[in-house]
Amino acid sequence: GQQVMQIPQYQHVQEGEDFTTYCNSSTTLSNIQWYKQRPGGHPVFLIQLVKSGEVKKQKRLTFQFGEAKKNSSLHITATQTTDVGTYFCAGTSNDYKLSFGAGTTVTVRA
Amino acid sequence: DSGVTQTPKHLITATGQRVTLRCSPRSGDLSVYWYQQSLDQGLQFLIQYYNGEERAKGNILERFSAQQFPDLHSELNLSSLELGDSALYFCASSVVPQGYEQFFGPGTRLTVL
Numbered sequence: 001g002q003q004v005m006q007i008p009q010y011q012h013v014q015e016g017e018d019f020t021t022y023c024n025s026s027t028t029l030s031n032i033q034w035y036k037q038r039p040g041g042h043p044v045f046l047i048q049l050v051k052s053g054e055v056k057k058q059k060r061l062t063f064q065f066g067e068a069k070k071n072s073s074l075h076i077t078a079t080q081t082t083d084v085g086t087y088f089c090a091g092t093s094n095d096y097k098l099s100f101g102a103g104t105t106v107t108v109r110a
Numbered sequence: 111d112s113g114v115t116q117t118p119k120h121l122i123t124a125t126g127q128r129v130t131l132r133c134s135p136r137s138g139d140l141s142v143y144w145y146q147q148s149l150d151q152g153l154q155f156l157i158q159y160y161n162g163e164e165r166a167k168g169n170i171l172e173r174f175s176a177q178q179f180p181d182l183h184s185e186l187n188l189s190s191l192e193l194g195d196s197a198l199y200f201c202a203s204s205v206v207p208q209g210y211e212q213f214f215g216p217g218t219r220l221t222v223l
Binding site: 006030031033035042043044045048088090092095096097098099100101102103 | 112143145152153154155158165166167168200202207208210211212213214215216217
């Protein structure tokens with residue numbers, strides 16, 4: 001079945017530095033979504049990518065969808081303490097099944 | 111506040127028991143999703159309903175079942191509970207079955223002793 005792998009599992013970042021989390025699917029995706037879950041909270045939708053090669057930006061966050069629609073990345077620049085949390089990618093296959101990656105848990109050193 | 115409500119917030123029960131978790135989607139959302147999140151684990155998709163009908167099924171155990179009612183609220187039934195079923199169970203809703211953002215509820219924390 002469809003699997004979505006996400007790396008790294010943990011990311012310890014110095015405040016002000018950049019980092020990237022990657023998401024890879026074993027099958028072609030119809031779309032991919034990114035969510036953020038703060039500690040003790042619930043996942044909150046960040047963005048959705050649909051087109052091959054699509055790039056979207058939200059302030060310091062840059063999201064990319066691969067040309068083959070099997071991978072995606074989230075790049076955060078100038079990390080801030082507010083970026084703490086777990087970032088999940090979620091891919092939808094062509095048969096509507098949704099798979100979440102295991103998430104990247106981000107901690108920030110001030 | 112996402113607009114999705116889940117009850118109860120916490121549930122403590124014993125092995126072998128049966129529980130029901132309830133979810134009310136955002137007003138206007140027709141699709142409901144159920145997820146299981148174990149400690150330090152990602153989100154495991156269990157099942158999706160759209161306008162009362164099952165739309166997609168993930169890694170849902172046979173001991174678990176769900177349904178969506180005509181008023182669009184949904185219930186997740188967990189039976190013959192085991193210690194390993196202890197987890198946070200999230201419900202999410204969206205306007206249409208796929209391709210739109212999901213709004214997550216605050217979750218129900220289930221503890222099986």
